[in-house]
Amino acid sequence: xxxxxxxxxxxxxxxxxxxxxxxxxxxxxxxxxxxxxxxxxxxxxxxxxxxxxxxxxxxxxxxxxxxxxxxxxxxxxxxxxxxxxxxxxxxxxxxxxxxxxxxxxxxxxxxxxxxxxxxxxxxxxxxxxxxxxxxxxxxxxxxxxxxxxxxxxxxxxxxxxxxxxxxxxxxxxxxxxxxxxxxxxxxxxxxxxxxxxxxxxxxxxxxxxxxx
Numbered sequence: 001x002x003x004x005x006x007x008x009x010x011x012x013x014x015x016x017x018x019x020x021x022x023x024x025x026x027x028x029x030x031x032x033x034x035x036x037x038x039x040x041x042x043x044x045x046x047x048x049x050x051x052x053x054x055x056x057x058x059x060x061x062x063x064x065x066x067x068x069x070x071x072x073x074x075x076x077x078x079x080x081x082x083x084x085x086x087x088x089x090x091x092x093x094x095x096x097x098x099x100x101x102x103x104x105x106x107x108x109x110x111x112x113x114x115x116x117x118x119x120x121x122x123x124x125x126x127x128x129x130x131x132x133x134x135x136x137x138x139x140x141x142x143x144x145x146x147x148x149x150x151x152x153x154x155x156x157x158x159x160x161x162x163x164x165x166x167x168x169x170x171x172x173x174x175x176x177x178x179x180x181x182x183x184x185x186x187x188x189x190x191x192x193x194x195x196x197x198x199x200x201x202x203x204x205x206x207x208x209x210x211x212x
Contacts, residue, residue, distance in 0.1 A: 003058075005058070006108055010064070011037070011069040011071065012125045014034065039123070040072075051082075060111065062104065065086065074199070078191065079191075079194060080188075083204075086205045086206070097128050103211070105138035107211050110210065116175060117139075118178055121181050122179075136176070143178070144161055147178045148161070159172055
């Protein structure tokens, strides 16, 4: 039976060249290069590790952002992802975590059935760590945050969740949402054949109307 993994990924400003508007306290995004959010990269790597280990696993990346956010999906393709969808509409502009999680949940539902959703713990431009848990709530499925290790069993995931003074081990029913931390793995690099293949792969672009 096919096993479908969805990875939520976001394009964020490169924190190595970040600047803050002293009057508003907000990020200055103009002229700042954008990258795949670090924790989301760990989520993608874990999905690709599962794909490498098991047969009939597909990895689909879903992102919300402006048209240029297609770049992070291209990067995911170059690392081995099978499909990608960008949720892009001016109506999504200025979204807070509530609106972002709602939009992502709608996009995930529109994508069809899934077995596992992997997200980064948080994004470098927001640092709320709320979007992944809120997506789980809106989809009505279990969630585990701060995942440092996990393995799949029949119908379940066995998860180690990082705490300040150790970890706790949980058994969670699939489908579920897991939010990943950097200790989970070391992300792979894009390969040259992957980059060439990625240039030919189709990225779906869905508007607010497309996802209801």
